[in-house]
Amino acid sequence: MERLKKKTTITNIFTRYVVFLGFGILAAAGVVILILQALAYSTSVLPANYYERQIEAYRDQIAESTDVSAFIPRGCLYGIYDEDGIFRKGSIEEDLKDEAYDNAVKGANTIRDYFIKTVPVTGGTCVILYKIAMSFTNPVLQKYLPNPLVCLAIIFILLTLGIIIWLSRRFGKLLSREIAVLERTTEQIRMEELNFEMESSDIKEISNVLDSFAKLRKNLKDSLEQQWKLEESRRDQVAALSHDLKTPLTVLRGNAELLSETDLDEEQQMYSGNILHSAAEMQGYIRMLLDINSARREFEIFRKETNPQVLMEEVVSQAKILVLEKSIGIEVDLRNLPEQMALDESAFCRAVMNAFANAVEYTPDGGKIKISGFEEDNHLAVCIEDSGRGFTEEEVKRAFEQFYQGDKSRNSKLHYGMGLFIAKSVTEAHGGRIELGNSRGLGGARVLMVL
Numbered sequence: 001m002e003r004l005k006k007k008t009t010i011t012n013i014f015t016r017y018v019v020f021l022g023f024g025i026l027a028a029a030g031v032v033i034l035i036l037q038a039l040a041y042s043t044s045v046l047p048a049n050y051y052e053r054q055i056e057a058y059r060d061q062i063a064e065s066t067d068v069s070a071f072i073p074r075g076c077l078y079g080i081y082d083e084d085g086i087f088r089k090g091s092i093e094e095d096l097k098d099e100a101y102d103n104a105v106k107g108a109n110t111i112r113d114y115f116i117k118t119v120p121v122t123g124g125t126c127v128i129l130y131k132i133a134m135s136f137t138n139p140v141l142q143k144y145l146p147n148p149l150v151c152l153a154i155i156f157i158l159l160t161l162g163i164i165i166w167l168s169r170r171f172g173k174l175l176s177r178e179i180a181v182l183e184r185t186t187e188q189i190r191m192e193e194l195n196f197e198m199e200s201s202d203i204k205e206i207s208n209v210l211d212s213f214a215k216l217r218k219n220l221k222d223s224l225e226q227q228w229k230l231e232e233s234r235r236d237q238v239a240a241l242s243h244d245l246k247t248p249l250t251v252l253r254g255n256a257e258l259l260s261e262t263d264l265d266e267e268q269q270m271y272s273g274n275i276l277h278s279a280a281e282m283q284g285y286i287r288m289l290l291d292i293n294s295a296r297r298e299f300e301i302f303r304k305e306t307n308p309q310v311l312m313e314e315v316v317s318q319a320k321i322l323v324l325e326k327s328i329g330i331e332v333d334l335r336n337l338p339e340q341m342a343l344d345e346s347a348f349c350r351a352v353m354n355a356f357a358n359a360v361e362y363t364p365d366g367g368k369i370k371i372s373g374f375e376e377d378n379h380l381a382v383c384i385e386d387s388g389r390g391f392t393e394e395e396v397k398r399a400f401e402q403f404y405q406g407d408k409s410r411n412s413k414l415h416y417g418m419g420l421f422i423a424k425s426v427t428e429a430h431g432g433r434i435e436l437g438n439s440r441g442l443g444g445a446r447v448l449m450v451l
Contacts, residue, residue, distance in 0.1 A: 007202055008203060010205050013175070025160055028156055039134075044137050044138065054076075055073065063119050063126075072128065073130070077090070077129040078090045078091055078092065078126060079097060081125050085105070096112070100116065103116055181201050181206065182201075194217050245286055253276065253279040253280070256272055304344075306340070306342075306345055308338050308373070316330075318353055322356065328360060328363050328366070328369055333371070334372070334373040336374050337373055344429075350422065351449065352423070356369070358419035358445075359384050359447070364388065368387045371383070382451075383448045384447045385446045388445060389445075390445050400434075401421065431451075432449065432450045434447065434449045435447075435448040
């Protein structure tokens with residue numbers, strides 16, 4: 001049996017990070033110390049007391065020479081003062097001349113960043129300023145770089161930062177890789193893609209979360225499957241009931257039509273008309289019930305190459321029949337249509353006619369509806385405008401909701417808030433978009449579908 005890999009914890013990971021960081025800093029310090037020792041034994045760096053030793057070594061020559069500059073070590077400042085303390089010559093900076101002599105007379109050993117040495121010379125005193133610090137032998141390095149100790153400190157800081165960055169990236173990748181497992185799992189559950197194999201993690205806390213996700217996935221999957229089965233059963237029952245209602249309703253309407261063709265008095269004609277009207281209304285209810293039932297299913301699109309011009313002309317012919325009952329005028333504007341497009345003809349007609357039926361619903365008798373077809377960015381665009389009351393702000397936000405009916409006082413009994421929902425579903429199934437607004441030209445609603 002394969003031995004299970006022992007899981008670690010987030011605490012252990014951060015402890016390892018701190019330990020490795022500590023060892024890294026110690027290693028950086030060790031490197032700096034080795035460099036320092038190497039420099040101490042090399043000729044490229046002068047020891048900290050180099051200038052002090054040189055001054056003492058040449059003290060007698062400085063005291064006896066008429067030109068002391070030849071014996072002043074490079075890197076030191078000097079000044080020759082007479083017995084009255086007047087500066088005669090030297091390399092001491094202007095702002096240090098008087099202060100250097102005063103400190104030397106008082107017996108002070110320092111002035112600002114310098115140490116002081118005095119050497120009696122003929123007719124006065126030689127004041128020498130020097131620093132106790134390591135320095136480079138090379139004059140160019142001495143001029144442009146700080147002293148070696150500062151350079152070593154900078155090297156130590158850079159090494160430490162490099163170690164921190166390297167360790168942080170390494171441990172960051174480790175945590176990111178484990179967290180990515182959580183992200184992939186949550187995304188699949190969010191998208192309800194539940195038929196996937198659960199990944200594992202080497203981190204105990206993340207592994208525990210994944211175990212919880214596994215249980216959640218199973219429960220969600222079982223729940224969705226049960227819901228889907230119930231929904232399918234309900235759809236089948238509704239479809240069967242609607243089908244069963246069609247037969248007796250057809251018989252009822254057929255007999256009523258036959259009866260209306262016989263010799264009837266005025267009252268009998270009224271009763272016959274009521275039967276026909278109610279039968280037609282019931283058939284409308286059944287069609288709507290079937291429409292609602294099928295709209296709950298995910299729209300399946302079966303594309304084929306079609307001529308948009310021919311398809312739009314067919315839609316227009318259906319639309320003209322639909323407006324007859326309310327004496328609504330219809331304006332058609334078909335221009336620059338694509339020559340060929342891959343569309344589901346049946347679904348396309350259904351979407352456009354649902355949007356058009358919605359316009360008819362809200363357009364008053366004698367009103368006007370405009371249907372336009374044109375090409376937009378290599379897509380087929382259909383725009384339907386009406387002279388009705390238009391969309392309110394709330395309706396623009398909610399019109400695509402299934403069963404949303406807006407202002408109920410303006411709806412007929414057969415309006416179930418499905419038209420724009422179906423239009424949107426079909427449009428998006430084609431990879432398109434649908435937009436709602438109000439028409440500037442006709443003053444009513446405006447629906448734009450781009451497929």
